[in-house]
Amino acid sequence: MITIKPITPQDLSALSQLYEELMGVPSNVRQMQKMFEYMERQGHYYVLGAFDQDQLVGSVMGIECMDLVGSCEPFMVIENVIVSDRVRRQGIGQKLMLQIEHIARDLRCAYIILVSGDQRKEAHIFYEKLGFKDEKVQGYRKHFN
Structure with a gap:
């Protein structure tokens, strides 16, 4: 039985392992703990875990963003979607995804947005089945060292 619930500080070690599966690089768990505490204090971050019994097997993060355009409704950015290969x-x-969408609706977000690497074709099919539309926008990133 899969249970979806918020990630707690006790789950961060397991979350780090999931992120390594997603990104291919290990997380700095000590820094992860500090950042998690910061995110909890901010109150606009929603990190959910999928648990099979007590084992973390998936996660998603939603960030509530404020907007100053039009009717100034918030929106949510989805990041770090991972389900273990197993x-x-x-x-x-x-x-x-349905649970993070429920949170976004409860927050009265106007929309949710996510980006996915161009090479992740299987993930794109998954997102489209959930109602996300490929709007052919161009995404840009600028990484800092």
């Missing part, structure tokens, strides 16, 4: 295609990602 349990994919069992509906876990869908449960995570």
Whole structure:
């Protein structure tokens, strides 16, 4: 039975392992703990975990962003969507995404937005099945060392 619930500080070590599976590089767990505490204090970050019994098998993060355009409604950015290779295609990602969408609706967000690497074709199919539309926008990143 899969349970979706907020990530706690006790889950960060397991979350670090999931992120390594997603990104291919290990997380600095000590820095991760500091950042998690900061995010909790801010109150606009929602990090959910999918748990199979007590084992963390997936996660998603939503960030509530404020807007000054039009009616000034907030929106949510989705990041770090991961379901472990061991349990994919069992509906876990869908449960995570539906729960973060529920949070966004409760916050009265006008929309949710996410970006996905161009090479992640399987993920794109998954997002489209959940109702996300490929709007053919151009994304840019500038990394700092």
